[in-house]
Every structure is written in C-alpha cells, then in structure tokens.
Amino acid sequence: MQAKAKKLIFIAVLLTGCIITSLISTNDKAKTLPGGSSLLQSAQSAVTSKAAQVKTVRVQVSGAVLEPGIYDVPASCRVEEAIAAAGGLTENxxxxxxxxxxxxxxxxxxxxxxxKAARKSSTRGRKSQVNAGLDGSTTKKSGSNRAGAGKNNSAVQSVRINSASVSELQQLPGIGPALAQRIVETRNSGRFSSAEDLLRVPGIGKAKLAKLRDYVEVD
Structure with missing residues (x-):
C-alpha cells in the first residue's frame, strides 16, 4: 500500500510540473504571435504618433487685411484665424x-x-480728379501739380529687386524694414521674373504693387 501511495504521489507531482511548464510556454508564445502584446503596443504607438502630427492647409488671404499673402494654417482652423494670421482686419x-x-x-x-462707404469715397475722389482735368480753368493748376509730383517722384531711384539689399529696398515707397526683409527672403526661394512676382511677398497686394511698379527693375 505504501508503494502504491508513493507511486500516486509521484504521478501527481509529475502532472503538476507538466501543467506549469505548458502554461509558461503558452505565455511566451503569446508575446511573439502576430496578435500578441508586442504587436498591440506597436500599433498603439503608431496611432499615437500619427495623431501627434498636425495637418496644415495653405490659404490665400487678400483684400482689407494688414498683411495680405499666402499662409499655412491648421486644417481645423476657421476663417477668422486665417485673417488673424494675415495681421487682422484694416479699419475699412x-x-x-x-x-x-x-x-x-x-x-x-x-x-x-x-x-461701401470707403468704396464710395474712393470713387468720388477719382471723379473729382477727372472733372478737374476737364475744366479748362483748372487745367494749368493740375498740370503744375503733376509737375510737382513728378519732381518728388524723381527723388526715388529705380531699385533692382533681384540684387538690392534690405536698405536699398527701403527706398521704395511704402517699403519698411520688415517688408524689405520679406522681399529678400522670397527672392532667395526664387528670383523675380517680373514686377508682378512681388505679389508672392506676404504683405504686398495689388494696391501696393501699383505704387511700386514704376520704381522697380528686374535684373
């Protein structure tokens, strides 16, 4: 009887060891299988990394803003934020x-x-200039004003926008240090082939280009 009992105890211990060994082996395999925890952790890391990337879009802001131009803004932003990136709204x-x-x-x-009030005021100003030119009594006076204007404008020399320095660009009407620096930065990414290329510069719109056109040279 004692021998039989010892034999049963030995078999029970042996089965217990096999079960424990099998459980350990199964746990190790689960970590390396395609559906295991290592793959899950990699997938979670990839999702987190992708979510961390901020997607941007490119928009053009023009019209009555302080610094018209092309801007990269977050894809989730709204028009008011894009206008803020362009310096905000002007007074009119x-x-x-x-x-x-x-x-x-x-x-x-x-x-x-x-x-609308600002547009009407601008239209009335242009009409007044035309009427003054048609009035014979004021033709001579208008002519003298144009002569004086020509004299003042002659003080501004033509500037070669592809080679001028920041200080030389500031000689152009309406160009300050910040805008002159932006002209140089834009020129470094691609030379200007015509005066219209100045529209690539953030802060230069069609109105400002019209004032600069007579004073710039493309070399």
Missing part, C-alpha cells in the same frame, strides 16, 4: 460680408471686402 474692412466661422480648406482664397 467690411467683416459683416465675410463668414468668419467657416472652416478653411486647402487652396481656399479668403478675400475681405472694404466697407
């Missing part, structure tokens, strides 16, 4: 005609119109 901007809460999209052009 008509913000009521712009949907400020609209979400931006890649390639979008955001144009801020001016107020």
């Amino acid at each position: 901007a008509d913000s009521e005609r712009v949907n400020l809460v609209r979400k931006v999209r890649d390639g979008m052009q955001i144009r801020v119109p001016v107020q």
Whole structure:
C-alpha cells in the first residue's frame, strides 16, 4: 500500500510540473504571435504618433487685411484665424460680408471686402480728379501739380529687386524694414521674373504693387 501511495504521489507531482511548464510556454508564445502584446503596443504607438502630427492647409488671404499673402494654417482652423494670421482686419474692412466661422480648406482664397462707404469715397475722389482735368480753368493748376509730383517722384531711384539689399529696398515707397526683409527672403526661394512676382511677398497686394511698379527693375 505504501508503494502504491508513493507511486500516486509521484504521478501527481509529475502532472503538476507538466501543467506549469505548458502554461509558461503558452505565455511566451503569446508575446511573439502576430496578435500578441508586442504587436498591440506597436500599433498603439503608431496611432499615437500619427495623431501627434498636425495637418496644415495653405490659404490665400487678400483684400482689407494688414498683411495680405499666402499662409499655412491648421486644417481645423476657421476663417477668422486665417485673417488673424494675415495681421487682422484694416479699419475699412467690411467683416459683416465675410463668414468668419467657416472652416478653411486647402487652396481656399479668403478675400475681405472694404466697407461701401470707403468704396464710395474712393470713387468720388477719382471723379473729382477727372472733372478737374476737364475744366479748362483748372487745367494749368493740375498740370503744375503733376509737375510737382513728378519732381518728388524723381527723388526715388529705380531699385533692382533681384540684387538690392534690405536698405536699398527701403527706398521704395511704402517699403519698411520688415517688408524689405520679406522681399529678400522670397527672392532667395526664387528670383523675380517680373514686377508682378512681388505679389508672392506676404504683405504686398495689388494696391501696393501699383505704387511700386514704376520704381522697380528686374535684373
């Protein structure tokens, strides 16, 4: 009886050891299988890394803003944030005609119109100049004003925008140190082939280009 009992105890111990060994082996295999914890951790890391990347879109902001130009903004931002990136609205901007809460999209052009009162004032000014030119009594006076203007403008020498320094670019009308620096930075990424290429410079719109056109040379 004692021999039989010892034999049963030995078999029980042996089975227990086999079960423990099998459990350890199964746990090790689970860590290396395609569906194991190592693959899960890699997938979680990839998702976290992708979520950390901030997607941006490129938009053009023009019209009644302080610094018209092309800007890279977060894809989740709205029109009001893109306008803020362009320096904000000017005093004569008509913000009521712009949907400020609209979400931006890649390639979008955001144009801020001016107020109707400002447009009418500008139109009246142009009409007054035309009428003065048609009035014979004021023709001579207008001519003298143009002569004086020509004399003042002659003080501004032509500037070669592809080779001029920052200080030389500041001789152009309406160009300060910051805008002159942006002209140089834009030129470094691609030379200007015409005066219209100045529109690539953030802060230079069509109105400012019209003032610069007679004073720039493309070399």
